[in-house]
Amino acid sequence: MDYTIRTILYATDLGPHGPEVFNHAFSLAKQYGAKIHIVHALEPMSDYAQSLVETLVPPDTLKNLHQTGFEQVNQEMHRRLETFCEDHLHPEAQTVVASMRVVEGQPAQVILDEAKRISADLIVLGSHGQTALGEMFMGSVAHKVLIKARHPGIPVFLVPIDRI
Secondary structure (H helix, E strand, O other): OOOOOOEEEEEOOOOOOHHHHHHHHHHHHHHHOOEEEEEEEEOOOOHHHHHHHHHHOOHHHHHHHHHHHHHHHHHHHHHHHHHHHHHHOOOOHHHOEEEEEEEEOOHHHHHHHHHHHOOOOEEEEEEOOOOHHHHHHHOOHHHHHHHHHOOOOOOEEEEEHHHO
């Protein structure tokens, strides 16, 4: 089995601890000569919100609103991601960042799908370090990624953001 790290997926929620988590990915990328792909998941509306909107808005209008709205939100999230990178990341980040994507979907699934798409050798993301009981009831993106990444065998590097 090859343990070389060539491709790192860094997943961010664009939160305040993102730069510190990225610095871990950056350090690993520099050490291994790897490239980093950055992904941010744009969560869809909840079922309740979707149902409410569908009740109040005609189907054709809703389809146009969804398409236009998603494009605008996607552009805004790309702008935020670029600003995040410019303002908070290591000055040499551009030497290792291969791509930045905003993808609509449930965060854990988006991360796993992106890891598969780019053939990631490692996933790096922050973890709030909830208790197992808290994760069972509230869920945790990091926990879900950690559990589901075992199947395809992708290592996950969790950065405990409650200690940053």
